[in-house]
Amino acid sequence: MEKTKILLDEDEMPRKWYNVQADLPTPLDPPLDLGTGEPVGPEALAPIFPMELIKQEVSQEKWIPIPEEVLDIYRLWRPTPLYRALRLEKALKTPAKIYYNWEGVSPPGSHKPNTAVAQAYYNMKEGVERIATETGAGQWGSALSFGTCLFGLECMVYMVKISYEQKPYRKVMIETWGANVLPSPTNTTNAGRQILERDPECTGSLGIAISEAIEDAATHENTKYALGSVLNHVLLHQTIQGLECKKQFELIDQYPDVIYGCVGGGSNFAGLFLPFMGDKLRGEKPDLQITSCEPMACPTLTKGLYTYDSGDVAMLTPLIKMYTLGHDFVPPPIHAGGLRYHGDAPILCKLTHDGFMDAVAYHQTEVFKAAITFAQAEGIIVAPETAHCVKAVIDEALRCKETGEEKVILFANSGHGHFDLAAYDAYHNGKLVDYEYPVELIKQSLAKVPKIE
Amino acid sequence: MEKTKILLDEDEMPRKWYNVQADLPTPLDPPLDLGTGEPVGPEALAPIFPMELIKQEVSQEKWIPIPEEVLDIYRLWRPTPLYRALRLEKALKTPAKIYYNWEGVSPPGSHKPNTAVAQAYYNMKEGVERIATETGAGQWGSALSFGTCLFGLECMVYMVKISYEQKPYRKVMIETWGANVLPSPTNTTNAGRQILERDPECTGSLGIAISEAIEDAATHENTKYALGSVLNHVLLHQTIQGLECKKQFELIDQYPDVIYGCVGGGSNFAGLFLPFMGDKLRGEKPDLQITSCEPMACPTLTKGLYTYDSGDVAMLTPLIKMYTLGHDFVPPPIHAGGLRYHGDAPILCKLTHDGFMDAVAYHQTEVFKAAITFAQAEGIIVAPETAHCVKAVIDEALRCKETGEEKVILFANSGHGHFDLAAYDAYHNGKLVDYEYPVELIKQSLAKVPKIE
Numbered sequence: 001m002e003k004t005k006i007l008l009d010e011d012e013m014p015r016k017w018y019n020v021q022a023d024l025p026t027p028l029d030p031p032l033d034l035g036t037g038e039p040v041g042p043e044a045l046a047p048i049f050p051m052e053l054i055k056q057e058v059s060q061e062k063w064i065p066i067p068e069e070v071l072d073i074y075r076l077w078r079p080t081p082l083y084r085a086l087r088l089e090k091a092l093k094t095p096a097k098i099y100y101n102w103e104g105v106s107p108p109g110s111h112k113p114n115t116a117v118a119q120a121y122y123n124m125k126e127g128v129e130r131i132a133t134e135t136g137a138g139q140w141g142s143a144l145s146f147g148t149c150l151f152g153l154e155c156m157v158y159m160v161k162i163s164y165e166q167k168p169y170r171k172v173m174i175e176t177w178g179a180n181v182l183p184s185p186t187n188t189t190n191a192g193r194q195i196l197e198r199d200p201e202c203t204g205s206l207g208i209a210i211s212e213a214i215e216d217a218a219t220h221e222n223t224k225y226a227l228g229s230v231l232n233h234v235l236l237h238q239t240i241q242g243l244e245c246k247k248q249f250e251l252i253d254q255y256p257d258v259i260y261g262c263v264g265g266g267s268n269f270a271g272l273f274l275p276f277m278g279d280k281l282r283g284e285k286p287d288l289q290i291t292s293c294e295p296m297a298c299p300t301l302t303k304g305l306y307t308y309d310s311g312d313v314a315m316l317t318p319l320i321k322m323y324t325l326g327h328d329f330v331p332p333p334i335h336a337g338g339l340r341y342h343g344d345a346p347i348l349c350k351l352t353h354d355g356f357m358d359a360v361a362y363h364q365t366e367v368f369k370a371a372i373t374f375a376q377a378e379g380i381i382v383a384p385e386t387a388h389c390v391k392a393v394i395d396e397a398l399r400c401k402e403t404g405e406e407k408v409i410l411f412a413n414s415g416h417g418h419f420d421l422a423a424y425d426a427y428h429n430g431k432l433v434d435y436e437y438p439v440e441l442i443k444q445s446l447a448k449v450p451k452i453e
Numbered sequence: 454m455e456k457t458k459i460l461l462d463e464d465e466m467p468r469k470w471y472n473v474q475a476d477l478p479t480p481l482d483p484p485l486d487l488g489t490g491e492p493v494g495p496e497a498l499a500p501i502f503p504m505e506l507i508k509q510e511v512s513q514e515k516w517i518p519i520p521e522e523v524l525d526i527y528r529l530w531r532p533t534p535l536y537r538a539l540r541l542e543k544a545l546k547t548p549a550k551i552y553y554n555w556e557g558v559s560p561p562g563s564h565k566p567n568t569a570v571a572q573a574y575y576n577m578k579e580g581v582e583r584i585a586t587e588t589g590a591g592q593w594g595s596a597l598s599f600g601t602c603l604f605g606l607e608c609m610v611y612m613v614k615i616s617y618e619q620k621p622y623r624k625v626m627i628e629t630w631g632a633n634v635l636p637s638p639t640n641t642t643n644a645g646r647q648i649l650e651r652d653p654e655c656t657g658s659l660g661i662a663i664s665e666a667i668e669d670a671a672t673h674e675n676t677k678y679a680l681g682s683v684l685n686h687v688l689l690h691q692t693i694q695g696l697e698c699k700k701q702f703e704l705i706d707q708y709p710d711v712i713y714g715c716v717g718g719g720s721n722f723a724g725l726f727l728p729f730m731g732d733k734l735r736g737e738k739p740d741l742q743i744t745s746c747e748p749m750a751c752p753t754l755t756k757g758l759y760t761y762d763s764g765d766v767a768m769l770t771p772l773i774k775m776y777t778l779g780h781d782f783v784p785p786p787i788h789a790g791g792l793r794y795h796g797d798a799p800i801l802c803k804l805t806h807d808g809f810m811d812a813v814a815y816h817q818t819e820v821f822k823a824a825i826t827f828a829q830a831e832g833i834i835v836a837p838e839t840a841h842c843v844k845a846v847i848d849e850a851l852r853c854k855e856t857g858e859e860k861v862i863l864f865a866n867s868g869h870g871h872f873d874l875a876a877y878d879a880y881h882n883g884k885l886v887d888y889e890y891p892v893e894l895i896k897q898s899l900a901k902v903p904k905i906e
Binding site: 003004005007009010011072075076077087105106107109146149150168169172173175176177178372375376378379380381418419421422424425428 | 456460462463528529530558559560599603621622625628630832833871875878
């Protein structure tokens with residue numbers, strides 16, 4: 001009989017992260033200084049990141065050892081189970097085999113702690129006592145507060161004010177793990193005060209919160225900054241997902257034909273697909289299909305420009321080569337808050353641009369419809385972000401039903417939707433709206449992308 | 454190196470539930486008819502329960518096979534991991550070994566689906582097409598809607614109105630799995646209409662919701678009623694927990710010295726301890742200590758009377774022998790809504806009365822303090838109900854630190870607190886209040902217990 005879950009014992013957990021930079025046919029384009037247009041060296045990042053993470057950011061080593069102390073924490077929920085979605089297959093009457101790795105079993109409920117724990121560890125090792133970060137709806141803030149709590153660091157979270165007020169549960173999680181959390185803009189930073197002077201009622205944005213967190217790290221002693229996606233070292237830490245999955249597929253003598261995941265900044269999906277992508281880059285799996293799923297309201301990979309742009313609204317970060325909708329693009333307020341970023345991880349963007357993977361975009365009502373089909377077949381209520389790849393998987397499985405193909409489908413089930421049930425409620429009540437693909441907005445924001453080359 | 458999690462493969466899942474009635478030194482006292490005072494036969498329950506569950510209720514067979522279709526659903530999250538709380542032990546500097554089985558990995562997030570799935574299955578097998586039930590804060594309603602969804606049954610949930618309005622997320626979960634949910638009192642039943650005529654603004658109670666659900670089942674075709682705790686067949690289904698735990702302890706060559714769990718109706722804790730209790734009843738483990746943890750605000754086992762009483766406010770159920778605070782006792786509004794029942798499962802009550810186990814009671818602020826210690830050591834944010842036994846475990850571990858005893862402690866980690874973060878918020882902000890042990894209220898409600906002997 002087919003198993004529902006393929007488990008690994010914690011002794012079988014991978015001991016090294018996989019660094020795809022070693023297998024890329026051509027190297028990543030370096031980050032550039034906005035002023036000079038010249039490549040940025042590691043020293044530019046030293047004020048805000050610990051040295052070990054800066055090294056990982058540019059490393060060309062294929063395998064990076066996972067410290068024992070990080071493995072010890074991973075054991076609290078890893079290895080995560082690889083599920084076979086037998087009941088979904090049956091409901092769809094598809095000959096396809098559908099698998100997913102389930103990251104919702106972590107205490108914060110998503111893949112985010114895979115890097116939060118690692119980042120907290122390296123900061124602790126280098127004597128940092130306090131980390132500042134920003135969070136939108138609270139996924140990253142709760143993961144980092146979990147990580148810093150376990151390593152005894154202080155944590156300061158700048159949470160976008162409208163989320164702080166409307167979605168208080170993630171805030172309470174952050175506090176339960178001992179971190180401080182303030183609604184951004186605050187009056188504790190220059191960046192925050194300037195905004196509040198102009199607009200005392202400002203409800204905040206991720207861009208403002210990033211500015212506050214970076215200023216906090218730069219102006220407090222023994223304090224660094226941490227980012228939850230996009231950067232190479234974040235993707236590196238997330239590869240624990242795909243490495244476990246490869247072992248699990250070996251146990252059942254299978255290999256995926258196609259891999260789907262949702263993409264906001266790209267770290268979750270990259271964490272799953274990169275170890276498989278390595279096989280493709282080395283020519284061992286030329287036919288493997290890897291597809292990013294994004295919202296029509298923020299179609300970075302399907303409608304964006306592949307160029308150098310800033311990672312944040314205030315242009316505090318170096319310029320990075322990526323698909324972008326323009327650094328000041330503000331997408332419509334879809335429920336998948338984690339997919340509203342204007343850019344994507346440089347590694348994922350390069351692989352997409354170079355033709356090793358592709359992307360699709362969906363409207364949110366079709367996405368929630370798919371999530372409910374999934375919940376009623378498999379039980380799990382996924383996060384709205386994850387629901388984007390569930391939609392792609394169901395479509396693929398139905399195509400297989402037409403063609404009779406017995407494709408092996410894998411997708412990244414990145415987290416639960418326990419704090420997103422208001423969005424499901426809106427769907428049930430017919431109140432969920434689809435936003436037009438914002439052509440004019442994107443045209444305007446792309447016009448402001450710095451001209452480099 | 455010590456493992457953090459002891460896992461079983463799904464092939465190692467127990468195939469039979471354990472029925473402690475076969476091992477009891479003296480039989481359970483039978484339920485009695487309120488009018489005649491005579492024992493109630495199975496036929497009295499036939500209008501509201503399927504025959505197989507009525508048989509299980511009175512069965513003296515030691516082992517009851519788990520149907521394959523139920524095992525198939527259990528595989529979605531079972532076997533659950535047995536955790537060793539290494540980080541909590543270290544934080545407490547205790548020589549004790551602390552273990553817990555983690556039921557929060559089920560899609561509804563608690564132990565409740567262990568019986569919800571079984572009950573939905575037996576109803577489906579007997580041609581029932583629709584199940585009615587009540588729910589307070591929504592734990593049971595969401596578990597039953599999950600179970601009925603997977604077996605293609607309709608489900609009607611009467612949810613206490615104040616919870617429906619103040620805690621809408623469990624309601625959305627129930628709807629996501631396809632069930633109907635109405636705020637009780639409704640105007641769709643006689644019981645509900647009578648209440649609303651007297652008090653149109655009534656915010657509902659579990660007692661009213663039970664009356665509505667039983668009336669619904671009795672007046673709709675092909676509809677039965679389902680109860681989420683207290684009854685013998687519910688405890689039976691929950692023994693899958695303890696049976697898995699015993700196998701996991703065998704794998705590491707350990708056996709608990711003391712077992713703790715929180716008790717509302719008692720099915721969760723009994724599900725964990727009964728297979729171990731069997732060893733004690735057979736004289737194999739005479740020194741095993743089993744302790745129920747309950748709230749000081751609803752101290753059924755520590756302050757109640759062991760006598761025949763009704764299971765519900767409206768006295769619709771037969772009289773059952775149990776510890777009771779009186780069937781119309783309404784406890785103070787503590788956050789652990791699942792521990793506010795006036796009685797307890799007859800099996801657990803008899804074992805307590807006969808001296809095979811004991812009980813302790815706690816105030817809620819000390820309980821939340823323990824839960825936060827646990828969250829900061831182990832990562833998991835537990836439900837307020839579960840937090841009661843976490844308090845007992847931490848106290849026991851600290852006693853072991855004094856005495857140097859290397860006791861093996863096991864506790865029932867029955868579910869996550871993702872929908873209870875408002876209570877954690879109240880704790881963080883110093884707004885959590887402790888309620889005096891309600892002596893006068895209990896005296897008044899005990900005076901109304903029917904006199905039977």
